[in-house]
Amino acid sequence: MKSLPPISQAFSVKYEYKLHFTEHLFALDNELFLNIIKDYKDGESTKIIFIIDDEVANAHPKIVEEIESYCSQNVSEIQLMQILVVKGGEASKNNYSNVKKIVAGINDNAICRHSFVAAIGGGALIDMVGYAAAIAHRGVKLIRIPTTVLSQNDAAVGVKNGINEFDKKNFLGTFAPPFAIINDFNFLKTLDQRDWISGIAEAIKVALIKDEVFFEYIKKHTKALANREKEPMAHVIYKCAEMHMQHIAQGGDPFESGSSRPLDFGHWAAHKLEQITNYDLRHGEAVAMGIALDVTYAQMIGLISMDTLNTILNVLEEIGFDLKIPINNHSKVEELLKGIQEFREHLGGELTITLISKIGVKHDVHTIDMEKMRASIALRSIGKEELSC
Known part of the structure; x- marks a missing residue:
């Protein structure tokens, strides 16, 4: 068989996402979160699961109730499937069982590429949830809601996700831009x-x-x-x-090549x-x-x-x-x-x-x-x- 020439292909993909600023995101009169969902798919209820850092849940004991009330008020646009509270901090990136828990939630709730995962927590939790969301179905839509200074100004605003392995920081990871990021200053008030x-x-x-x-x-x-x-x-x-x-x-190098x-x-x-x-x-x-x-x-x-x-x-x-x-x-x-x-x-x-x-x-x-x-x-x-x- 004679040698065949290679087949070449080149293409580009445009990514766009926004970083929003607010306070009291899940107050019933705050329409920011609702509008972000509507911007993707207006007039149709969109599935979503929330993953909350346990330290955030402890510092804001009413957050689960607030999310449930917010989604119930906007049920024609937001179909709340599950709220998972998981361990936050760097420990959340050191144990692959946390990733499996998120992926299981995506699977159990039939979260597809036209559904959402919303991560609420510090940079480590958002890294871990972002990694899980990026590998499920080769990528489901992620909304990051960072709750620390470091995650609001750095860790949650980029395109990287990851977990630790082999005693190495972020050894496993992905490049996957979020659908949106929401900085709520109110979360910072409870930080030590x-x-x-x-x-x-x-x-x-x-x-x-x-x-x-x-x-x-x-x-x-x-x-x-x-x-x-x-x-x-x-x-x-x-x-x-x-x-x-x-x-x-x-x-010129968003994915660090x-x-x-x-x-x-x-x-x-x-x-x-x-x-x-x-x-x-x-x-x-x-x-x-x-x-x-x-x-x-x-x-x-x-x-x-x-x-x-x-x-x-x-x-x-x-x-x-x-x-x-x-x-x-x-x-x-x-x-x-x-x-x-x-x-x-x-x-x-x-x-x-x-x-x-x-x-x-x-x-x-x-x-x-x-x-x-x-x-x-x-x-x-x-x-x-x-x-x-």
């Missing part, structure tokens, strides 16, 4: 202080690599943010989410620190430590000045972050350094670690001076007090 400030680390991250003016805003409002003032936090969430979504659309991943600035260490501490660290706390470590390394190799380094560290500390990396022996240092290779493996291709050359300007490097990185870890492990000695 650790979760309130945790998400600010992601805002600092995106400001450091993209927008000096935004960083100056955060710097000016560190006390207000730490003191839980609504308006500064609302601005930080909105601006951070906007920049995150713009990066996905304008960066290349080697550069600037939105993961500070994350090679953060992901490993979460695993090393058995996820006792919040993701944002680990990101703050990862940023502090990487800017320390950037200063050590001459990319930024000591003044710039101290400015960044001061902002992180004034918001309330403890920047001391919980590592106190050589073996833990070497375990942390494995995170560099795991970071490269997760993305593939050439090692690319995003640093900064000044506030607001990212600088990718493709090699790491391991001795200087070890020295940077030593400085960050003992705290800022000895850094300038």
